Amino acid sequence: MNEILQYTLQGLAAGSFYALAALGLAIIFGVLGVVNFAHGACYMLGAVVAAVLQDLLGLNFWLALLVVPVVMFVFGVVIERLLVSRLIALDPLYNFLLTFGLTLLLVDLVKRQYGVSGLPYTRPDLLTGQITLGALRLPTYQVFVLAFSLLVCAAVWLLMTRTRIGMIVRASTEKSELTRALGVDVNRWVTPVFGFGIALAGLAGVLAAPFRAITADMGSSFIIILFAVVVIGGLGSIVGAVVAGFIVGLVEAFGQAYAPALSQIAIFVLMALVILVRPAGLFGREENA
Amino acid sequence: MSTKRIVATAVVTAGVLALSACGNAGPGGAGSDEFTDGKLVLAVLNDQSGVYKDLSGPNSVKAVEMAVADFQERHGDDAVVEDVEVTFADHQNKPDVANTKAQELYDRESADIILDVPTSSAALAVATQAAEKEKLYFNIGAATTELTNAQCNKYTFHWAYDTYQLANATGTAVTEGGATDWQIIYPDYAFGQDMDKSFTAAIEAAGGTVGDHIATPFPNDNFSTFLTRAASAEPDVIGTMQAGGDLINLVKQYNEGGYVDQGIELAVGLMFITDIHSLGVEAFNGVNFAEAWYWNFDDENRAWADRFMEETGTRPSFAHAANYSAATQYLEAVQAEGTDDADTIVGHLEGKEIDDVFLKNGKIRAEDHRVIHDVYLARVKTADEVTEEWDYEEILATIPAEEAFKPVEDSTCSFG
Numbered sequence: 062m063n064e065i066l067q068y069t070l071q072g073l074a075a076g077s078f079y080a081l082a083a084l085g086l087a088i089i090f091g092v093l094g095v096v097n098f099a100h101g102a103c104y105m106l107g108a109v110v111a112a113v114l115q116d117l118l119g120l121n122f123w124l125a126l127l128v129v130p131v132v133m134f135v136f137g138v139v140i141e142r143l144l145v146s147r148l149i150a151l152d153p154l155y156n157f158l159l160t161f162g163l164t165l166l167l168v169d170l171v172k173r174q175y176g177v178s179g180l181p182y183t184r185p186d187l188l189t190g191q192i193t194l195g196a197l198r199l200p201t202y203q204v205f206v207l208a209f210s211l212l213v214c215a216a217v218w219l220l221m222t223r224t225r226i227g228m229i230v231r232a233s234t235e236k237s238e239l240t241r242a243l244g245v246d247v248n249r250w251v252t253p254v255f256g257f258g259i260a261l262a263g264l265a266g267v268l269a270a271p272f273r274a275i276t277a278d279m280g281s282s283f284i285i286i287l288f289a290v291v292v293i294g295g296l297g298s299i300v301g302a303v304v305a306g307f308i309v310g311l312v313e314a315f316g317q318a319y320a321p322a323l324s325q326i327a328i329f330v331l332m333a334l335v336i337l338v339r340p341a342g343l344f345g346r347e348e349n350a
Numbered sequence: 351m352s353t354k355r356i357v358a359t360a361v362v363t364a365g366v367l368a369l370s371a372c373g374n375a376g377p378g379g380a381g382s383d384e385f386t387d388g389k390l391v392l393a394v395l396n397d398q399s400g401v402y403k404d405l406s407g408p409n410s411v412k413a414v415e416m417a418v419a420d421f422q423e424r425h426g427d428d429a430v431v432e433d434v435e436v437t438f439a440d441h442q443n444k445p446d447v448a449n450t451k452a453q454e455l456y457d458r459e460s461a462d463i464i465l466d467v468p469t470s471s472a473a474l475a476v477a478t479q480a481a482e483k484e485k486l487y488f489n490i491g492a493a494t495t496e497l498t499n500a501q502c503n504k505y506t507f508h509w510a511y512d513t514y515q516l517a518n519a520t521g522t523a524v525t526e527g528g529a530t531d532w533q534i535i536y537p538d539y540a541f542g543q544d545m546d547k548s549f550t551a552a553i554e555a556a557g558g559t560v561g562d563h564i565a566t567p568f569p570n571d572n573f574s575t576f577l578t579r580a581a582s583a584e585p586d587v588i589g590t591m592q593a594g595g596d597l598i599n600l601v602k603q604y605n606e607g608g609y610v611d612q613g614i615e616l617a618v619g620l621m622f623i624t625d626i627h628s629l630g631v632e633a634f635n636g637v638n639f640a641e642a643w644y645w646n647f648d649d650e651n652r653a654w655a656d657r658f659m660e661e662t663g664t665r666p667s668f669a670h671a672a673n674y675s676a677a678t679q680y681l682e683a684v685q686a687e688g689t690d691d692a693d694t695i696v697g698h699l700e701g702k703e704i705d706d707v708f709l710k711n712g713k714i715r716a717e718d719h720r721v722i723h724d725v726y727l728a729r730v731k732t733a734d735e736v737t738e739e740w741d742y743e744e745i746l747a748t749i750p751a752e753e754a755f756k757p758v759e760d761s762t763c764s765f766g
Contacts, residue, residue: 064578064579064582067578068575068578071572071574071575071578072575074574075572075574169399172399172403176403176404177399177400177401177402177403177404177594178404178405178594178624178625178627178628179595179598179628179629180628181627181628181629181630183630183632189605190608191607191608191611198607198608198612200574200606200607200608201606202606203574203606271602272602272603272606273571273572273598273599273602274571274595274596274598274599274602274628274629276595276598278401278569278595279571279595282569282570282571283571313572313575314572314574314575315575317566317572317575317576317579318575318578318579321564321565321566321567321576322538322565324567325567
């Protein structure tokens with residue numbers, strides 16, 4: 062019984078990374094129609110920037126949670142203005158290839174600068190150790206990751222459903238032409254939304270820094286799972302991305318616990334099943350599919 | 351055939367022979383007949399950009415260049431060959447690439463020897479080429495015992511370490527230290543499976559038992575669940591056979607889980623000093639592991655490591671020191687025999703006893719070309735024991751050369 066609770070927490074903690082990053086991917090796809098293949102590289106950059114700032118300026122984990130997403134937001138804005146916006150009128154495949162190329166570039170630049178062995182990162186003291194509940198011992202850091210990412214997801218959801226900005230973004234996602242016709246300048250929101258999506262990937266990277274190896278390649282397998290998450294949740298669906306992120310985390314954890322050889326495949330079997338039953342994903346709209 | 355044609359053929363043949371003889375003598379007599387092309391070419395074939403770049407990579411090439419420079423300084427004008435080149439290629443850890451690159455190096459770049467070659471599958475591919483071309487190959491970076499067993503050949507030497515030696519050092523020492531009940535977590539590919547078998551054999555020989563053998567995907571970034579599963583059996587120690595980034599993931603998550611406080615130790619199958627550097631000593635909590643060479647072990651090592659530092663800006667891993675040693679011993683053999691003929695060099699090296707900066711009480715076994723030498727059981731220092739950068743290891747015990755490697759009578763190697 063204890064183990065099942067532990068696997069559940071581990072699954073939800075792993076899912077937290079997927080949920081946060083997939084949320085960014087979904088928002089970008091929703092508003093720009095761009096499938097951002099560089100999202101895994103941005104997750105990696107988030108972790109690398111956190112480690113480098115800690116090394117150079119002694120920036121601690123708590124400040125990194127604030128500073129790194131801002132840095133990544135600016136990075137996203139620059140990428141959107143310089144590159145993505147030029148291809149947006151063309152077939153979506155062009156931006157897919159662009160971001161794929163960007164991934165190769167970023168990964169190799171990081172390898173060139175920082176090598177391949179990974180960068181060290183010091184955990185905050187507050188988050189070391191375990192929380193003991195009876196016979197149950199839960200790593201403090203995993204509990205924190207879960208709570209923090211739920212908080213961020215809830216905040217994004219509130220932003221999207223309770224504010225005027227969110228309303229405009231949602232309207233542009235769903236009925237871009239109609240929103241324009243009503244006098245809303247949709248294009249004004251495109252750049253910040255792209256930056257925001259990249260910032261979420263960077264934030265997931267900061268959360269990964271104390272817990273995972275910080276290497277140039279850390280985003281390569283991450284992005285593959287992330288696509289599965291977004292497809293399961295429904296392309297462009299914000300709630301879907303978050304829910305599917307946690308589901309995939311749980312599938313991964315229980316798969317590893319009871320059928321290790323099948324744990325990776327299980328995620329993609331789930332994806333195939335969802336596409337068969339609901340081609341638009343769990344929370345996707347048929348018309349977007 | 352008419353007489354005229356026979357005469358014509360004879361004239362042409364004689365002409366060709368005369369010309370080729372001219373070519374051999376060569377204008378200016380660049381080298382003697384003892385050296386093909388009048389020069390010696392040492393080729394380093396390894397990972398220049400991927401996961402093993404830091405522990406071998408460009409710095410292995412530097413180490414070989416240092417060996418050549420030292421050789422030239424030692425022998426000066428007495429050197430039997432003046433022109434010594436060092437070249438390198440990137441095999442990207444792929445056996446098919448390694449195979450092609452090895453052919454290119456031997457044939458097109460007329461390499462006399464190939465050095466390093468990490469990644470077991472790539473290492474075995476190069477061994478096949480060495481056997482076919484009858485050219486020398488000193489492997490340093492790969493761990494597989496196959497190189498000196500079933501897939502051994504006359505031209506292949508295995509210089510630094512192997513899975514048997516790692517298991518024999520860490521598995522035996524930890525078990526004899528009282529941690530008899532093991533769980534093993536290993537990556538599910540050739541190296542991991544080989545390590546799992548070697549460790550299990552060593553642990554059982556030392557009186558321990560292995561509960562589960564947990565295979566994990568490779569590469570993988572989430573080991574929490576595997577660790578929980580291993581810990582649920584309440585073992586004395588969890589042995590991890592992960593390497594590189596996977597090892598770092600696992601160690602970070604082992605620490606998060608607080609298994610140390612539950613009395614569950616961690617034993618690491620294969621670790622390089624570059625891994626400790628990238629994760630920091632705190633994360634390793636004084637873990638024990640097998641080390642083939644350590645830069646700060648004695649004055650001789652340290653002096654060499656200081657020179658390496660001047661060249662590269664970093665401290666050497668054992669693979670870097672082993673590349674230096676392998677290149678040096680090759681050059682000395684060439685100097686002694688006055689030729690680059692591979693068979694002569696093999697004859698010179700077989701059974702030779704060597705002491706150099708890397709090989710302590712070293713010996714090249716004639717039977718299987720396993721190079722044996724003293725190896726060590728090391729412990730990662732705690733943060734307050736570290737007195738300078740890269741000062742990460744305390745050597746707990748020296749395992750004598752004769753006991754460190756698989757006994758020669760157990761080797762399945764035959765040069766046929």
